[in-house]
Amino acid sequence: MNAVSRRSFLKAGVAASALAGVNTLHAERETAAGLVTLGKSNVKVTRLALGTGSFSGAIQQQLGQEGFNRLVRHAYERGIRFFETAESYGNSQQMLGVALKPFPRESYTLMSKVTTNDGIDPRAKLDTLRRNSDTEYFDIMLLHWQHTGTWPEDTRPWQDAILEAEQKGTIRSRGASVHGLPALRRVPATDWLQVAMIRMNHKGVRMDAEEHDADVLGNVTEVVGHVKQARKAGMGIVSMKLIGEGVFNHEDRQRAMRFAFKEAGVDSVTVGYKSTSEIDEAIDNLNLALA
Numbered sequence: 001m002n003a004v005s006r007r008s009f010l011k012a013g014v015a016a017s018a019l020a021g022v023n024t025l026h027a028e029r030e031t032a033a034g035l036v037t038l039g040k041s042n043v044k045v046t047r048l049a050l051g052t053g054s055f056s057g058a059i060q061q062q063l064g065q066e067g068f069n070r071l072v073r074h075a076y077e078r079g080i081r082f083f084e085t086a087e088s089y090g091n092s093q094q095m096l097g098v099a100l101k102p103f104p105r106e107s108y109t110l111m112s113k114v115t116t117n118d119g120i121d122p123r124a125k126l127d128t129l130r131r132n133s134d135t136e137y138f139d140i141m142l143l144h145w146q147h148t149g150t151w152p153e154d155t156r157p158w159q160d161a162i163l164e165a166e167q168k169g170t171i172r173s174r175g176a177s178v179h180g181l182p183a184l185r186r187v188p189a190t191d192w193l194q195v196a197m198i199r200m201n202h203k204g205v206r207m208d209a210e211e212h213d214a215d216v217l218g219n220v221t222e223v224v225g226h227v228k229q230a231r232k233a234g235m236g237i238v239s240m241k242l243i244g245e246g247v248f249n250h251e252d253r254q255r256a257m258r259f260a261f262k263e264a265g266v267d268s269v270t271v272g273y274k275s276t277s278e279i280d281e282a283i284d285n286l287n288l289a290l291a
Contacts, residue, residue: 032286033079036267038236041173041194043139045109045268047261048286049082049238050075050279054246054272057085057092063274065095072099074276076108078283084238084270086113086144087129097134110135111238113144113177113197114158122161130170140195141171147212149182152190159192177240180212181222188229195236198227200266202259203252205244224264231265239266253281258289 032048050072052060060068072083083100085093093112100108112129114122130138141162143155155176165171175195178184187196199207200223207218227237242256260266269286273279 030290031079032283032290033081035081036236038140038173038195038238038267039231040234041140041175041236043109043173043195043236045082045238046080047268047290048080048282049084049111049268049270050080051240051270051272052083052085052092052096053089054274057089059272059274060092061090061095065098068095069099071273071276071279072096073102075273075279076103078279080279080283081108082111082268082270083108084111084113085133086142087115087125087132088113088144093129093132094134097132101134105135109139111140111142112138113142115144116146116155116158122158123164126161126165126171137170137172139172141165141174142195142197143176145179146176146183147179149186151176151178151183152186152192175235179208181208181210181219183212184208184223184226187226187235188233193230193235195238196227196230197238197240197270198223198230198266199241200224200227200239200260200264200269201242201244201248201256202263203244203248203256205247206241227264227266236268237266239264239269242269242271250281254285254288257282257285261286261289 033046035044036047037044054060063071083096085096112133114125114129143158162171162174173194175193175197177197178187184198187193201207204217204220207220208223209216209218231237239260242260243253248256260269271282
């Protein structure tokens, strides 16, 4: 090889290596607006979600429809594509449906949660929730507020109804939100589950203890252990109560984000907001945690 050819060859090699390095760095970069797949559900969500259930939705409803529209629009423009609501959030369902109307349905992921009371027709209730949210389908439907150790057996009719809805295309994936250690301990071995919504923060505030409604700190170590078991079983994990139901200061909000993703290993977190500045802060905090 002559000198010119050798120099050209070396330059090409260096350029290729540099480009490969740039591509690798780009591929590895994780952000709050980046998409992740929730385990075996195959549903993609952004790492950060917009929740509508702060104090059962009262905080979001106080904004009024126009104020809430601005909040949702800001989240969407900042790259958030994961939105969640629930039957128990009352008018938040309808408000979110209105706020999301300007955006293509296939461009975002919508999750709702159904209350599994006895004496209710599950199929009719799921249809009601679709009408409330003004949507043809839910990407994720969760059995809401499972708080007993027997919930996998107790909710069989609701599980069957969700499976039927999946066959019809009105629900794409399924899961449960759990409260209390007895309920959480059943999650990793419950094959029906594709997605688990689990309370998570570094301080154990509003997290799972032996009694689901006890006013005590949760057992952070045990909760994290069950999250890891559920992930190993192929489930996607969405965490809630990340900011201790609004009681954390800025430093603890940052620590909570870092803990959830770097130590607990959740896939996504949902936070309820009342202002665009809170959305911006959550995005910044999560991007910092992922950096």
